[in-house]
Amino acid sequence: MAHFVVVGAGQAGAALVAKLRALGFQGDITLIGEEPAPPYQRPPLSKAYLLGEMEEERLWLRSADFYADNRITLRLGEAVTAIDASARTLTVGGETLTYDELALTTGSVPRRLPAAIGGDLAGVYTVRTLADVDAMRAEFQPGRRVVIVGGGYIGLEAAAVAAKLGLHVTVIEAAPRILQRVAAPETADYFRALHGAHGVTIREGVGLARLAGETRVTSAHLADGNELPCDFVIVGVGIQPITALAEAAGCAIENGIRTDATGLTSQSHIWSAGDCASFPHGTGRLRLESVGNAIDQAEAVAANMLGAGQPYIAKPWFWSDQYDCKLQIAGLNTGYDHIVTRKGEGAAVSFWYYAGDRLLAVDAMNDARAYMVGKRLIEMGRSPAPEAVVDTPDLKALLKA
Structure with a gap:
């Protein structure tokens, strides 16, 4: 019986295995994830979950019974350490698994500040996983001071939560304005005014020189010479695709794992979808970081793993909740x-x-x-x-x- 393996148990991986079963695939399916939690929604992490308005179980994309009921083997808290594309095997937990088709939905990781400028100090956080948010939750106490590095949507969403919880919030953005990379000045103006109305200080056009503190961060030193005392720091300076495993397996990399229009990588029988995948779009290539793309692309790849042979046509959409x-x-x-x-x-x-x-x-x-x-x-x-x-x-x- 055919064995399909999906590496990466996030939004794309969960959508892909569910679609395989919905399309009638009767073979074996294994979904492997490095996190101990079952596949869950990420967008509420920096909003409802951080605010304490959503319990962990409500983040889960499927009920605890779904995977067993659909004969999907979940291997959580385990990392795939090697893929042999010619033998069609992979190594996980010291065990070798054979696959007929393999999908890489490894997602992305947040960019971190270098240790040389204090990025490794205690009290410096990123917002990407359940563990990230659980680690910083206790920091959100009224009256405390938080510096948020990065004026993109992740940084602004974290700022909104902190302000709602009564913290003193400063956002620093090295670019001339917030949302410089992703939105027009009109949208930036709207959100600058919204945050200002909630007491958030936004410093634009000034970068971070370094974070200071002996073992734990105590202040942020800016490139213009100013110092901002703080109790903790949140870093929201973008994400980068997880490609090391694919690259080691011989897959071509181009701003992510390079795929053709159907989601097939440069290695036969290895597919990719979600944040980590770069696919043809118009006259160029595109990598989309969104829930909508993770679901739609993963479902298209599931169909193509079963022989549909249909190109994926992206219909981009995104959202952000602030106040x-x-x-x-x-x-x-x-x-x-x-x-x-x-x-x-x-x-x-x-x-x-x-x-x-x-x-x-x-x-x-x-x-x-x-x-x-x-x-x-x-x-x-x-x-x-x-x-x-x-x-x-x-x-x-x-x-x-």
Whole structure:
């Protein structure tokens, strides 16, 4: 009987094994993960879970019985140490497993500060895993001071939680503005004002020189000479794909594990999906760090492992929750040259990214209708005139125009 192995028990890995069974695969399935917890949602970690509004079991993507009921062998708390692509074997826990098809859904890890500038001091945290958040939870006490390094979505979400819990929060961003890499100035302005209204101090255009402290961090020294006393630090300066295992197995690496349009790597019988995978998109290649992509790509790869032979077509979408604001993003804004602003009901607002007359993406703040309409328009390849976006009373009319 065929044996399919999936290495990486995150969102993509969980989606892939579930889809294999949903598509009728009757062979053996093994899902291997380095963390001791079963596959779980990551987005709530820096929000509801950190706030204490969600228990660990509610993070789990499937019930405890799902894997046994579907004859999926879970090997948790174990690392795959080697893959032999020619023999179609892998080593885990000192044991050699044989596979017929292998999927790498190894995900990504947060970038850390170098030890040379204090990145290894106690009290310095990243936000990626359940263990990360459990380790820092006790730090979130009212009146304490936290410095957050990085003004991207992870850093801003952590800032929102800290502010809600009564901490004194300072965000430092080396780039000229927050969200520099991922959003327009209009979206950055919106969130800068939102955080300011909640007492968060944002320092833009100034980098971190070093963290100070004997064994535990006590202050952050900035490149402009200022010193920020602090009780702990959260680092949110991006993530990087986990590719070492794939590379050692002979898989080509290009901003992640390089795959073809079906999710197959440069090694036959080895596939990849999720944060770690780089796939063809338009005239180039793309690696997406999102829940939506992890699920959609993993399900497409599951079908292709069973012979579907269909290219994966990404439909990017993202979200972020900060205070009482839900940001929903549709599309990719790369290459935009102007922004159209649409005011919604109450405080709702959306920013529409255009390259010439082509709609690329939409950032919608507390405006689910703008997000849904924008997402459908982008997926349909339709671009309404900018004045229509601003002036049409009912956005759904744009779908019929």
